[in-house]
Amino acid sequence: MLSDRDGRGARSGRHGGAGHRSAELSLRYATANRRRSWSSTTSPVGRSGGASVALRKLVDAARAAGEDKNRELAAQEAVYRFMTALAGNLPRYEYATCALYADDPALFEETVAA
Incomplete structure (x- = not known):
């Protein structure tokens, strides 16, 4: 019985092609399952969807982290517009603007009070 098999376990002879092909397909299937299993346990998002979900979560986290800075910049811009409208031609306006953008309250x- 062992004499009709080659070293890899596939049958040699006329009918050996089908057995070898099914063994190859099952090996590919098992390898694909292992890869899927490995990628789902090692991905940063676990089993919840893959790369697009991971990318979306990273973008959302970056957006949430930048919200405070965006809010601060919007407030700074509003103060600048207000200052320009009311005191754009007053002395020390430039110093007040520099202090505003230097983030030195x-x-x-002190500059505005003077």
Whole structure:
């Protein structure tokens, strides 16, 4: 019985092709299952959808982290517009603007109060 098999376990002879092909297909299937299993346990998002979900979660996290900075910049822009409309031609306006964008509240208050 062992004499009609080659070293890889496939049958040699006329009918050996079908047995070898099914063994190859089952090996491919098993390898694909292992890859899927490995990628689902090692991905940063676990089993919840793959690369597109991971990318979406990263974008959402970056957006949430930048919301505070965006809010701060919007407030700074609003103060600048207000200052320009009311005090754009007053002395020390440039110093107040520099203090605003330098993010130095003490210097800003001192400059505006003077």
